[in-house]
Amino acid sequence: MTTTLEHPALPEPAILPDFTKPLPSREGDRIIQFREALREAMSEEMRKDSRIFLMGEEVAQYNGAYKISQGMLDEFGPLRIIDSPISENGFAGLAVGAAMYGLRPIIEFMSWSFSLVAADQILNNVPKMLYMSGGQWGCPVVFRGNDGAGGQLGSTHSWCVEGLYANVPGVKIVIPSNPYDAKGLLKTAIADPDPVFFLESERMLGDKAHVPPEEYYIPFGQAALLREGKDCTIVSFGRPVNFCLEADEALRAEGIECDVLDMRTIRPLDIDSIIASVKKTGRIVVVDQCWPFASVASEVVTQVIERAFDWLDHQPLRVNTEDVPTPYSKVLEAEYLPNPRKIAAAVRKTLAS
Amino acid sequence: MTTTLEHPALPEPAILPDFTKPLPSREGDRIIQFREALREAMSEEMRKDSRIFLMGEEVAQYNGAYKISQGMLDEFGPLRIIDSPISENGFAGLAVGAAMYGLRPIIEFMSWSFSLVAADQILNNVPKMLYMSGGQWGCPVVFRGNDGAGGQLGSTHSWCVEGLYANVPGVKIVIPSNPYDAKGLLKTAIADPDPVFFLESERMLGDKAHVPPEEYYIPFGQAALLREGKDCTIVSFGRPVNFCLEADEALRAEGIECDVLDMRTIRPLDIDSIIASVKKTGRIVVVDQCWPFASVASEVVTQVIERAFDWLDHQPLRVNTEDVPTPYSKVLEAEYLPNPRKIAAAVRKTLAS
Amino acid sequence: MAQMTTETHSGSPHRKARTHRVSDSLPGETLITWLRDMLLIREFENRCAQAYQQAKIGGFCHLYTGQEAVAVGTIQSLERDDPIVTAYRDHGHALARGMDPGACMAEMFGKITGCAKGKGGSMHMFDKPNWLFGGHGIVGAQTPLGTGLAFAARYEWEVMGKPCPNPGVKPGDKPKKKVSLAYLGDGALNQGALHEAMNLAGLYSLPVIYVVENNGYSMGTAIERGTTMAHDLRKKADAYGIRGEIIDGFDVIDLYDDFKPLVDWCRENQRPAFVDLKTYRYLGHSMSDPQKYRTKEEVDQFKGKDSIDRLASQLMGERKGKDGKPILSEARFTEIQTEVKEAVRKAMDFAEESPTPDVEAELYSDVFINPQPNLSPTRDYIHGVKNPLL
Amino acid sequence: MAQMTTETHSGSPHRKARTHRVSDSLPGETLITWLRDMLLIREFENRCAQAYQQAKIGGFCHLYTGQEAVAVGTIQSLERDDPIVTAYRDHGHALARGMDPGACMAEMFGKITGCAKGKGGSMHMFDKPNWLFGGHGIVGAQTPLGTGLAFAARYEWEVMGKPCPNPGVKPGDKPKKKVSLAYLGDGALNQGALHEAMNLAGLYSLPVIYVVENNGYSMGTAIERGTTMAHDLRKKADAYGIRGEIIDGFDVIDLYDDFKPLVDWCRENQRPAFVDLKTYRYLGHSMSDPQKYRTKEEVDQFKGKDSIDRLASQLMGERKGKDGKPILSEARFTEIQTEVKEAVRKAMDFAEESPTPDVEAELYSDVFINPQPNLSPTRDYIHGVKNPLL
Ligand SMILES: Cc1ncc(C[n+]2csc(CCOP(=O)(O)OP(=O)(O)O)c2C)c(N)n1
Ligand SMILES: Cc1ncc(C[n+]2csc(CCOP(=O)(O)OP(=O)(O)O)c2C)c(N)n1
Ligand SMILES: [Mg+2]
Ligand SMILES: [Mg+2]
Secondary structure (H helix, E strand, O other): OOEEEOOOOOOOOEEEOOOOOOOOOOOOOOEEEHHHHHHHHHHHHHHHOOOEEEEEOOOOOOOOOOOOOOOHHHHHOOOOEEEOOOOHHHHHHHHHHHHHHOOEEEEEEEEHHHHHHHHHHHHHHOOOHHHHOOOOOOOOOEEEEEOOOOOOOOOOOOOOOHHHHOOOOOOEEEOOOOHHHHHHHHHHHHHOOOOEEEEEOHHHOOOEEEOOOOOOOOOOOOOEEEEOOOOEEEEEOOOHHHHHHHHHHHHHHOOOOEEEEEOOEEEOOOHHHHHHHHHHHOOEEEEOOOOOOOOHHHHHHHHHHHHHHHHOOOOOEEEOOOOOOOOOOHHHHHHHOOOHHHHHHHHHHHHHO | OOEEEOOOOOOOOEEEOOOOOOOOOOOOOOEEEHHHHHHHHHHHHHHHOOOEEEEEOOOOOOOOOOOOOOOHHHHHOOOOEEEOOOOHHHHHHHHHHHHHHOOEEEEEEEEHHHHHHHHHHHHHHOOOHHHHOOOOOOOOOEEEEEOOOOOOOOOOOOOOOHHHHOOOOOOEEEOOOOHHHHHHHHHHHHHOOOOEEEEEOHHHOOOEEEOOOOOOOOOOOOOEEEEOOOOEEEEEOOOHHHHHHHHHHHHHHOOOOEEEEEOOEEEOOOHHHHHHHHHHHOOEEEEOOOOOOOOHHHHHHHHHHHHHHHHOOOOOEEEOOOOOOOOOOHHHHHHHOOOHHHHHHHHHHHHHO | OOOOOOOOOOOOHHHHHOOOOHHHHOOHHHHHHHHHHHHHHHHHHHHHHHHHHOOOOOOOOOOOOOOHHHHHHHHOOOOOOOOEEEOOOOHHHHHHOOOOHHHHHHHHOOOOOOOOOOOOOOOOOOEOOOOEEEEOOOOOOHHHHHHHHHHHHHHHHHHHOOOOOOOOOOOOOOOOOOOEEEEEEHHHHHOHHHHHHHHHHHHHOOOEEEEEEEOOEEOOEEHHHHOOOHHHOHHHHHOOOOEEEEEEOOOHHHHHHHHHHHHHHHHHHOOOEEEEEEOOOOOOOOOOOOOOOOOHHHHHHHHOOOHHHHHHHHHHOOOEOOOOOEOOOHHHHHHHHHHHHHHHHHHHHHHHHOOOOOHHHHOOEOOOOOOOOOOOOOOOOEOOOOOOOO | OOOOOOOOOOOOHHHHHOOOOHHHHOOHHHHHHHHHHHHHHHHHHHHHHHHHHOOOOOOOOOOOOOOHHHHHHHHOOOOOOOOEEEOOOOHHHHHHOOOOHHHHHHHHOOOOOOOOOOOOOOOOOOEOOOOEEEEOOOOOOHHHHHHHHHHHHHHHHHHHOOOOOOOOOOOOOOOOOOOEEEEEEHHHHHOHHHHHHHHHHHHHOOOEEEEEEEOOEEOOEEHHHHOOOHHHOHHHHHOOOOEEEEEEOOOHHHHHHHHHHHHHHHHHHOOOEEEEEEOOOOOOOOOOOOOOOOOHHHHHHHHOOOHHHHHHHHHHOOOEOOOOOEOOOHHHHHHHHHHHHHHHHHHHHHHHHOOOOOHHHHOOEOOOOOOOOOOOOOOOOEOOOOOOOO
């Protein structure tokens, strides 16, 4: 049962996915890569809705700098899979105009690091168009691309933009940690009538997992509880979730059992699941691939404090990347990133006193 | 006694102001406006150092869109007070190149709201040049301009960029709340060999206060304790500090006495003074003119929790602007902003339970 | 001080030599409507200035006085469902496009009856039923949007084969070739956004016209102090293989004669264009501008070429109807002036008497179309009242 | 598939008709150094490719193979203290400017002996003593920097009356007229940053040359698919009143003959210029590029015009010394080849054997020149080891 959403800014009611339907199993043997999951999500939605087009650098003839859009030019043709020049501000703004007119653009940033040249369009126009126009026009664009450090790309190419952009009200921010979620979340993002920043990770594009053949949509704002334990709550989002699972593995060998929560979306933030877990464990470690100062980790800590202060047996701890520009050298970058060792150490610390 | 600072990136040792010298009195009758204090700071430094120039839209012939640079073209001539076209990304980048070469640019953004079109230069190049070059080149540019909402400028012209930019390591962020501090902090910013984001407020440019005639520099990272009290700590920075003082006034009438801390700089953040106060009061309210999510307020709360968890009698509270794009309408904007009423209410809440 | 003259700041001379005038076929009544529109804008802006002085309008307010012929002449060259987008000096475009003056004034008064429910203000005139995709505050940032409007308008007939369900579109309507206009000030020529947009338009062959409302100044900066090649801006278009024109914006009929064929060409060929449209603003940049950057003589010189006076005298003089009499009689002119004054007075009253937005209902509405729980740590987003224009 | 040819992708024909060749006065030994520099870059890049395959180099690595004449010919047209800045395909510029190949290779190996102490990597070759203000990763973002270098170079003689204390500057030195070069790829033509920069350079009359290393592709996008007016990029310069030239980059002596007079003109007149410098890259965009966007024939065609072969054969053939014999003997050529191989081998060994950065000393250093307490919630920033080039 799909729901329809009416709003004066929508020329026709939006049909939202049926989120009451139970999700298909995560287990199975249809093993595909993260990049294929993304491609399936886009292609499935594009087949249903001719308003959707994909634009970005090298998405068409080159089949995607990271091969996410491989084959899509062949299927959808050059009018819907569109190569752009290196003009992020220009084509982000083009998407805003096109979305206002009634289309549903998907914009691929080769990397979110390059979205800084488009910051004005994506932070001034995208999140505010509905408000500035007094509810006349929304801005349903999905911006997606690689986010996060790793792979020795150096200081300018390793942005975790959630640390910057999450401050701004008016966009939904999605950050999957695995292929199954990536597909379901991207489909929801494309179907959603609001703008979405969808953060992928170049480091995970080759990750493989079962992705069920049947169509599914994962709702925003619902964390996935990946491990259950009574001792401490580990909260993360995006690629570092995988480091948290490793840390949890190591800790279990020591007899420490954690709840591991994959937030999946940053805005909305499923604070209810976090609070429920913290009320059980009394301890929390937040793991975030961004710099610490005024980060999403700071926000999670703050919200936990606001809502569960009296339930805490230890102050919340956060594990961010180190607070320096991203270094190139492998040894420095390895220490720069959050990793299972640091996460496990933080969990132990919450249990020590 | 000035200190000299040596660093391989400095062709000549930098001479830093003498911060051991006691600051001149805040009391006196040399009453000038905030904008004049800024102008004096720039002019005094420019007289001493021919490497310094001022560039921005309307800074020269128009005497400044907000009359901050009034008269400076006459004194320093068109080669040092330079009108620019509306090309923020271009002239921010020009300043980066000029600073690397050896100059000391001051760049005026008519408003920090317009810095978004220059986000790539100011976030990718400015804070990281020293790191990316392995210590060969710093980037000593002072970027300054109006920041913050108020005055019904609407959604695109009311940015509080500290909520965005403070996440990025590599810049110092200064945000004065009164003319005295503005002058001393801006002089320090110009003398500092690192890049500085200096956040002014159009709403305060006409504020008047005594500014002593003698030269003084205010060190970064030292909060000013503006009011002393035992009941609760109020922490803020920039214009809302003035609202905190009003709230404190009102609360004192009820017998509630607060420490009011004006942070003056966000990075460095004088967390030591905050912690000292919190250990005394057991309560804290953080007041921040930015949106709440992943804001400087979240950061202050998080650092307080990290360092003084056991000293707290109540969870820290934050008062931010409301979490929506800035509305134009006076009634909406008034409710959007932090104000003395909201601050006092938060303080009372920390004392209620 | 730079001194601009009505000689140098004008359309290219070739214009004079035109043999065929598309305006010749226009009914006299149409031209009278144009005059009315221009008078309406002039009067509206005068009352804005007063209201601003009385602190009934806040924020930044940029008046259009002097530039009326531009909005009216260009918009009259379009179909009513051709999309347009402009910068912050946008009252003229809104009125020329048919926005109710009451909704426009109420917006500036910050009232719920405003075109953006009081959330936008002077710089943000949006009018969906009239295909005005906003006034925009960040210099140059509207130009990629205009490019996107052209992209979408082209996409709907090329790809979708049916029009997007926009206002006025009826089921079964066929999509058609459209043109979008992206207005910008001369100061916006120096923003990278415009250049990226023009390159995209050239590459993708999009039917967008970048209309530079070249009033010679960006705030206090005379164009040649901020923009290279100010004496021939067509060079900016050449860089992207885009057709470029210089058009005189002081005579609305001349303007139409130049601009309408260009619109037709862009529509037919689905190609972009760029227009250096010479105009002049009589008042300061915004409400607080001492205007030391230009002389009173300069302003007076341009006032001497006033487009409203000119049209009025044309319609009351050389422009004759079938009966050989001037199209417009003095009596009718006075009538129109009165009518326009009355319309603006009503708009003022409407704005004055309209309620302010209900804080509880409006502060947290219009942030998301699909608000969900936990989008904010502060509170849930909601739906507010329906926009009065929809 | 787009097919580029050596005919269409070449310098403008007028060049051939030149009467005076500035290269005529160059000593043979100078030309031999150029050959050596080009060979060094070629060999260096070959070894980079190997090291990348062996995972000794990480991240993005963009090789310069095929474009050697550009870096060498343009840099040889400069004074050694003219500042330059480039994009991420920067090894060629670093070596041509005189960076120690060991420091360059060690940087890519992520070693503390690298030019950026291993913090920068392939895209960030900085060399202060050689006035190379960096390789930069964000497309186009270096062009405002190059503009700023020209601004500063002009400012030091116009305003300060003395040079900034940069490397090689001695007390009492007089400031002089300089020229800065900002290199960019053809893909960067579409970034707003370049346009803002060129407008600023035109307005302020800054001695900067924007050198477009036009290798016909940005990643997999042939220039005419991304850039309007690709067949005459000088139009991009015309838009800013900047002198524009098309220069052939396949013959380093021809290139010098075109480029050196332009540098002299910019220096003398303190004016900007823009050069569409035709070149070609033999390898993929970066290390992972299947290159389906071009044919092997196309690549082979350009390899047939190889600038190193060409210079070598000129020096061993038509180019005669005073003694009437070719400047370069085959024996000496072999010697140089061996020497270059040896130099790069040493660089590899140096990179291999150098220590990695000490994490404790380097992770938190080079963030601030004046680190202060409480700049970070994590820990204090510190000073690390001195940069090896300083
Ligand atoms: C990116 C950006 N920078 C600066 C401003 C401030 N500003 C507003 S209007 C203006 C002048 C624009 O002049 P022009 O484009 O000629 O338009 P006009 O006011 O003449 O209509 C400036 C500098 C802004 N709104 N956006
Ligand atoms: C703003 C930005 N967008 C995208 C990229 C990714 N990117 C890196 S190189 C490149 C192609 C650039 O081509 P060109 O400028 O022609 O230089 P070439 O590689 O041919 O030397 C792209 C798209 C980037 N680094 N910066
Ligand atoms: Mg103007
Ligand atoms: Mg290229």
